[in-house]
Structures are given as C-alpha cells and as structure tokens.
Amino acid sequence: MKKITGFLLALLLILSVLFVAGCTTSKRSQNQAAGYSGEKIRIAIQYGLGYAPVQIVKEKKLIEKYLPGAQVEWKQMGGEMIREAMVSGDLDIGFTGQAPFWIAWDKGADWKICTALGSSPLGLVTYREDLKSLKDFKIGDKIATPYSGSIQHMLLAMAAEKELGNPKAMDKNLVSMQHPDAATAVVSKRAIAAHFSAPPYLYEELDTPGVELVLNGEDAFGGEFGFLVGSATRDFHDNHPTAYAAFVMAMDEAITFINNNPEEAAKILAPSYKMPAEKVEKYLTWPGTNYTSTPYGLLGFAEFMKKAGYISKVPKSLDEVCWENVTAAIGKKSGGLSPVEKAQYRDSNKNNKR
Incomplete structure (x- = not known):
C-alpha cells in the first residue's frame, strides 16, 4: 500500500511539474503570438517632408501598436551612410531615394523594397x-x-x-x-x-x-514617379516576420492617416520642422504630392541608370527587388487601382489612373 501511495505521489508530482511547465510555455507562446517579443527594429530616415509617413509612424508609435514590446531605434543620416549601415548589418530598414537603392542593389546589397512613400515635387x-x-x-x-x-x-x-x-x-x-x-x-x-x-x-x-x-x-x-522607397534587409524580412509585418501595417496606417487627416498630421509634424502647422499642412497637400506605399517608376529609373552607366544591370522581374507585399500591390494595378491603393489617396475619385 505504501509503495502504491508513493508511486501515486510521485506521479502527481511529475504531472504537476508538467502542468506548470506547460502553462509557462503556453503563456510564452501567447506572448510571442501577441508580439511581446522585445524585438529591436533599427530604422533610418533622411531629411524632408517626403518622409512624413515614417515620421508619423515614429511619433504615433505605430510599430509598437502592432508589435507591443518592440524596441524601435530611429536614426537620421544621409543616404550614403544608410546604404553602408544596411550593408554592414547595422540597420534593418532604410529610407532612400530610388537611385541610391539601385546603386546598392547593383553592387550586391542583400535588400529589397518593402514600401514606398509616394511622389513629391522635386x-x-x-x-x-x-x-x-x-x-x-x-x-x-x-x-x-x-x-x-x-x-x-x-x-x-x-x-x-x-x-x-x-x-x-x-x-x-x-x-x-x-x-x-x-x-x-x-x-x-x-x-x-x-x-x-x-x-x-x-x-x-x-x-x-x-x-x-x-x-x-x-x-x-518624363512623368510622375515614386520619389522615396523603404528597403528591408533579407535578414530582417526572413528572420523577423512578425516585426516585418508590424512595420508594413504601421506604414500603411500612417499613409492613410496623412491623406485623410492632413491637418492633424501637420500638427504632429510641425515641431520637427519648426514651422506653423498651417504651413506644414499646405506643404503636405501641395500639388504633385501623393503619399502611397506602392512604388512606381522603378524600372524607368533602373533602365536609365544602366543606359547611362551608373549601374550595370536591371532586374528581370520586380520580384528581384521588391518583397512580396510590394509586388502584390503592384500586380493588382492592372485595369485600375486596387481598393488598398485608392485608400491611400487624398481623393480617390480624382486619381483613377497614373
């Protein structure tokens, strides 16, 4: 009887340990699924209102909204420094003009476009x-x-x-x-x-x-073109899918926010530029300004730069230079703008085609 009792006590103890361990593992899994991973995302931008959507992401903490517990490190630096930092692994995401992206890609930089910011007068x-x-x-x-x-x-x-x-x-x-x-x-x-x-x-x-x-x-x-693009390294895209998804969702929300609420967006951005909010709003809505996460004019730049000798090749497919969320959006453009693209315009009824 004592042997049976001892056996039962031991069994209960083992089951209790397994139950506690299971609960701990389950809690950890739930936290990870909810994004409580403490992931660190390093992002670099440059100067100018063309980067307004990224600045809105920063000020409204939109990445943290989609990825609670994330540590977002923001850096401001020139395009050449961004390119070097991404190649060396010191950045996860960098925002540059199209041309610097193509030059880095041509030299073998292991990154792809993860979002665009739109067109701006230059x-x-x-x-x-x-x-x-x-x-x-x-x-x-x-x-x-x-x-x-x-x-x-x-x-x-x-x-x-x-x-x-x-x-x-x-x-x-x-x-x-x-x-x-x-x-x-x-x-x-x-x-x-x-x-x-x-x-x-x-x-x-x-x-x-x-x-x-x-x-x-x-x-x-020779026409409208996308000015700036955001690029993500392969390591960040492949090994941090939750963080990558959170970033993409944050960017889409920021662009939609600016287009639908330019006055409120201007109030958020005004201190950064040391300008009255009214002037910032005027600039955000200046003719020729179009915030959208879908890039265009990509191959136009690549083909010219190759012809002029600034790069040595062009991609056979946009899959070579854009991550899947970008190619999906571009692919839907056939026959007109997709609902997602229309949602990112200030007045979709007046922008039915490019």
Whole structure:
C-alpha cells in the first residue's frame, strides 16, 4: 500500500511539474503570438517632408501598436551612410531615394523594397537670373545635391541627356550638401549657384524673392514617379516576420492617416520642422504630392541608370527587388487601382489612373 501511495505521489508530482511547465510555455507562446517579443527594429530616415509617413509612424508609435514590446531605434543620416549601415548589418530598414537603392542593389546589397512613400515635387532652383536652363551653366556654377548617386543627381542626368545630349554633362558641377544647408545657401545667395531641392526646402526656396525654378523632376523623368522607397534587409524580412509585418501595417496606417487627416498630421509634424502647422499642412497637400506605399517608376529609373552607366544591370522581374507585399500591390494595378491603393489617396475619385 505504501509503495502504491508513493508511486501515486510521485506521479502527481511529475504531472504537476508538467502542468506548470506547460502553462509557462503556453503563456510564452501567447506572448510571442501577441508580439511581446522585445524585438529591436533599427530604422533610418533622411531629411524632408517626403518622409512624413515614417515620421508619423515614429511619433504615433505605430510599430509598437502592432508589435507591443518592440524596441524601435530611429536614426537620421544621409543616404550614403544608410546604404553602408544596411550593408554592414547595422540597420534593418532604410529610407532612400530610388537611385541610391539601385546603386546598392547593383553592387550586391542583400535588400529589397518593402514600401514606398509616394511622389513629391522635386526641382532645380537658382537665384541667378542668368541661369534659365542647363545650357547656361558653366563649370564653376555649382549645383548642390545630397550626394553623388542621389535621385536628384539622376534627375539632373536625365535632364542633361534631353537638353545637352549627354547624361553626365552636369556631373562636374555637382557638390554634395544636405538639403537644409543647400537651401540656406540659395536663400542667402552664396556658395552655390543652384540646388536640386526637395520638400519642404523647395517650397521655402521658391517663396524667397528672386529664386526661380530651372526644371522640375517630372519634366526630367518624363512623368510622375515614386520619389522615396523603404528597403528591408533579407535578414530582417526572413528572420523577423512578425516585426516585418508590424512595420508594413504601421506604414500603411500612417499613409492613410496623412491623406485623410492632413491637418492633424501637420500638427504632429510641425515641431520637427519648426514651422506653423498651417504651413506644414499646405506643404503636405501641395500639388504633385501623393503619399502611397506602392512604388512606381522603378524600372524607368533602373533602365536609365544602366543606359547611362551608373549601374550595370536591371532586374528581370520586380520580384528581384521588391518583397512580396510590394509586388502584390503592384500586380493588382492592372485595369485600375486596387481598393488598398485608392485608400491611400487624398481623393480617390480624382486619381483613377497614373
């Protein structure tokens, strides 16, 4: 009887241990399923209102909304530094212009586009009355772009090909300057002759007496194009699927929020730019501004850059350069915009096609 009692006590003890362990494992699984993983996401952006959706994600903590417990580390740096940091594994997601993405991809960077931000007015501006077109620029007339290989550089090359017959005709005029510094130089009429600018600096420069637009980005490209893209490394995409999904959902919510609530979005963003909210709202809704997570114009940039010698190849399929959520959205565009795309426009009834 004692042996049987001892056996039963031992069995109960084992079952109790297994039950507690099972509960602990179950709780841990539930937490992981709910996103309580303490995952760290490292994201880098640059300067300008083109990055407004990413800034909304940051300010409203939208990634944390979809992934409770996530540690989101935000960094602000130039495009070249972003490219290097992603290649070295110091970033998970980086936002750049299309051109820097293509250059890095061409060199073997293991990343793909995970979202877009939309189109924004870009333009070459000057305070010099004698500079009416690219033909008027002499060697000493310096043109500021963020860096060699930036999207502004590529747009200038496209314009040079059209006007001068040589895409690299203006390369010797280039000087690297961040947008805030270049805008200050144009407004104060010193150091440089012109600036290939982006919002909000473009708007501030054009509001300055004597500053004129030499050419705009759409004329250079030949139509509307996606300005900025967000890229995710393969390691982040493949090994952190929950975090990747949370980021994509956060971006989609931020873009929809800006398009549907520009006044509220402006109030959130105004302190970052040290501008009145009314002015930020004006810039968010400026003609030619279109926030959407679906990129377009990708192959247009790639084909030009290969032809001009800035990259050595173009993808055979967008699957090579875009993660599945992006290719799915692009694939639905046949025959018109998908409901998801329409939801990201300020007035979908007026944007039935691109």
